[in-house]
Amino acid sequence: MPADTPPTSKDVAAAAGVSQSTVSMVLSGKWPGRVSERTAQKVRAAAERLGYRPNPAARNLRLGRTRTIMLVIPTITAPFFASVHLGAARVAAEHGFSLVVFTWPLEPGGPFDGPQEAIDGMLASSMAEATLAGMRRPVPLVMLDSDPAGTAPTVNFDIDGAMRDLTGHLADLGHHRIGHVAADIDVWTFQCRAAALAARVPDVVTERAAISFTTGFEAATRLLTRHDRPTALVCDDDTLAVGAYKAARALGLDVPGDVAITGFDDMLLAEALELTTVRLPAEQLGARAMLGLLDLLNGRTPPRPVLPAELVIRRSTSPSAPLTTDGHTEPAARTAS
Amino acid sequence: MPADTPPTSKDVAAAAGVSQSTVSMVLSGKWPGRVSERTAQKVRAAAERLGYRPNPAARNLRLGRTRTIMLVIPTITAPFFASVHLGAARVAAEHGFSLVVFTWPLEPGGPFDGPQEAIDGMLASSMAEATLAGMRRPVPLVMLDSDPAGTAPTVNFDIDGAMRDLTGHLADLGHHRIGHVAADIDVWTFQCRAAALAARVPDVVTERAAISFTTGFEAATRLLTRHDRPTALVCDDDTLAVGAYKAARALGLDVPGDVAITGFDDMLLAEALELTTVRLPAEQLGARAMLGLLDLLNGRTPPRPVLPAELVIRRSTSPSAPLTTDGHTEPAARTAS
DNA sequence: CTGAAAGCGCTTACAG
DNA sequence: CTGAAAGCGCTTACAG
The missing domain is CATH 3.40.50.2300 (Response regulator)
Incomplete structure (x- = not known):
């Protein structure tokens, strides 16, 4: 018996005193009606004792699949x-x-x-x-x-539903001029956000940005320095929203007093900065x-x-929240689900 | 020739008019000196034409390894x-x-x-x-x-070196009373931080916390409400540092004016909140x-x-940075490397 | 320089 | 109910 090589079904067969094919039958669970309970017992005991694990490569080769x-x-x-x-x-x-x-x-x-x-x-x-x-x-x-x-x-x-909730929330807060900090990646998920937003806010103004703090900062700065400055910035994801948040602060604007900011994803970042966002259940x-x-x-x-994608309302859109000079508030509010 | 099943080395052999073992030799790159250049050529052409890829399961079975x-x-x-x-x-x-x-x-x-x-x-x-x-x-x-x-x-x-830089930096800023927001996971990497910190700051006061915003918040709150309130909080990672930052703000303390805060990792979180931290090159x-x-x-x-782990100095330890009421500063400072 | 053959460890007809 | 045998697609001695 080889010492340092893993046991094979042959070893188990020898130990149990049966044939290798019987071992395979039993261990693959297809034995009932084909192998006696007593034999199955012996095989399982031997397999257990030897610490047998079927060789995946052999199985894959035989079965033509890899799992x-x-x-x-x-x-x-x-x-x-x-x-x-x-x-x-x-x-x-x-x-x-x-x-x-x-x-x-x-x-x-x-x-x-x-x-x-x-x-x-x-x-x-x-x-x-x-x-x-x-x-x-x-x-x-x-x-x-x-x-x-x-x-x-x-x-x-349900991006569309989320955008409906989000624009509804902003409308409730009295926002008319909405800016869109859009990801400049040409994939459906972002096209979908843009379409859903435009459908509800026809006069939305858009700036595109690669997904990073600095590019989000720059795009938001462009939006926030327009003469018809938006009162709310809808960002395609949380990273962009962080950039937008910083852009607003850099311009001396209060969030959410002067400008509301929202993201997408609900990653740790959004929680850390208390950003309103759409939670996408990624897992x-x-x-x-x-x-x-x-x-x-x-x-x-x-x-x-x-x-379903849930709107998570936090400080960045809540003018009613108790504002402190440094932006801290109580634990984040959440919409009922 | 089967239509929907991947080509095997046998198919390649047939197409090239050689034996299957020759195909194997050539394609595994061990052929020089054993197969003629002309034959090798033919084999490679046939393999290319058929889109041949060796079956990993077969190779793994034969070679007894999985890669x-x-x-x-x-x-x-x-x-x-x-x-x-x-x-x-x-x-x-x-x-x-x-x-x-x-x-x-x-x-x-x-x-x-x-x-x-x-x-x-x-x-x-x-x-x-x-x-x-x-x-x-x-x-x-x-x-x-x-x-x-x-x-x-x-x-x-080099956690120890990083801690040396970090405590040195805090000492330069005049911090005497240091609090440690320690991860309550009993693994070497955190034990190491604790030991390195204690070696340089013998009277450090420690509170332990699971790694999350809220637990970090609570541990930092315990430290910051002591009668001998620490002037700097060294946190075992960025997540804890975010919690500590929020705790300071919640107590009406200015960061870094009243309390300096540092983390470990240098994840996006630290950049977003402009936290001084030790960058661990995870990749x-x-x-x-x-x-x-x-x-x-x-x-x-x-x-x-x-x-090497680099100390990244940002606003949370930089009293000299221009402070605004809302905590925004210019782009993060970095130590020279 | 090239090919026929063995064998890796399985699963699955097939025979008894 | 059980076993002997074929074969999945490779690599590697071995023979020529």
Whole structure:
């Protein structure tokens, strides 16, 4: 008996005094009616005793599948995508799948010209389906936070509903002139925000910015130095909202007294600066997408859920909140869900 | 020729008019001196034409390895660990390895009782080596941000040097009474901060807190309501520092006028709130660790690098900065490196 | 220089 | 109810 090499089903068979194929039958759970309970017992005991774990490479080769799913995201360092990953990985693990992350195509310095591993399916978030074309042999695919008009099933947020709540909230506060700090990335999720906002605020003025504090700062500064200065800035995500917040402060404007500011995502940043924002349930997005992919792999038609996105009202839009000179307030208010 | 099944080396062999073993030789790059240039040419052309990719499962089975590395981290949603992941994944990909993330043991609701996949090596960050015991068959391991006294090679930050710079900076500003908002997680990286701080500030007063805004807020409040109120709060990470910042504001204290505040990590949060902090190069940590693991897998002894951690001075410790009532300042100052 | 063969560890007909 | 055998697609001695 080899000492430092993992036990194989053959070793288990020898230990249990049965054939290797019987071991396989028993351990794969297909034995009832084909193997006696007594034999199954022996096999399980031997496997346990030896610490046997089936060799995944052998199984994959035999079965022609890998139980590996690739998650394609623009970046792993944005908390939003880290949460998507978490949700997807959890569901994957619960079903015996593993998840590899592929950051593409935006990650600076990414070394990939394409993923190396063989995969059974793919999840891709916040990008155009066409982006994935020619990437590899086609496998079942679910798109997240992406254009539902594509061919792949999607899991999305109710951006439109969120924008309705958000513009309604701003209207209630008496805001007429709205500025939009828009992400200058040409993907559906941001197009969707722009369309939903324009539908409700036809005279919205827009400035585009890459997603960073400084670019958000600059875009917001352009908006806030117009002669018809907006009284509210709707930002496409929390990072841009932080930039906008700083821009307002730099211009000597009070938030929310002179200008209201909102974001999207509800990451730690928004909580730290007490920004009103739309909470996008990223972890749930990842989980539901993985569930949909599992459906696809089992030949079922997955649902195409649209997840509710909750408006989280905090100080940056609450003129009624007790203002202090330094901007601190009591714990953040939340809308009832 | 099967239409929808991936081409195998046998298909390539048929197309090139050679044997399957020759295809393997050529494509694995071991052919020079064993196969003629002309034959190699033909094989490569055929492989290209058919879009051949070797089946990883077959290769893994034959070779007895997986080229898969497991990265064990407490959570993927903390930006610090997302950056570690990014650095490690990049190096892994450059060397044809893939990386799977295993969040353990802290992720709430994590479904794992252990990883499923077969792996060639393991990277584990910010935990005790003993935590990993019994988790699986032993494989080469590199520990990150962890006790260098363990048996596994480590990659670490120069926490001690950073603390020296930090306490020096605070001393220069005239701070005598220092409070420590300490993470109440019993791992080396935080023990290290405590020891380095206590060595330089023997009368430091400490409050412990779980890593969150609210717990940081509470711990800082306890420190700031002492009769001998600290004039500076050193926090174990940026999240705690945000909580401390809010606590100071809630007590009507000016930052940095009444109390200076510092963090660790230099995540987006710190930049957004303009907190002085120690920048821990997380991505580099991941990359260097992966490199070390590669050494280990190749039978070499990896170095045990200690990465410099830079003090980033921002408004929260800069009484000389132009203060506005709302806390905004000019772009963050940085120490020369 | 090239090919036929063995074998990695499984799963699944197939035979008894 | 149980086992012997084939075969998934590779890599690597081994033979020529």
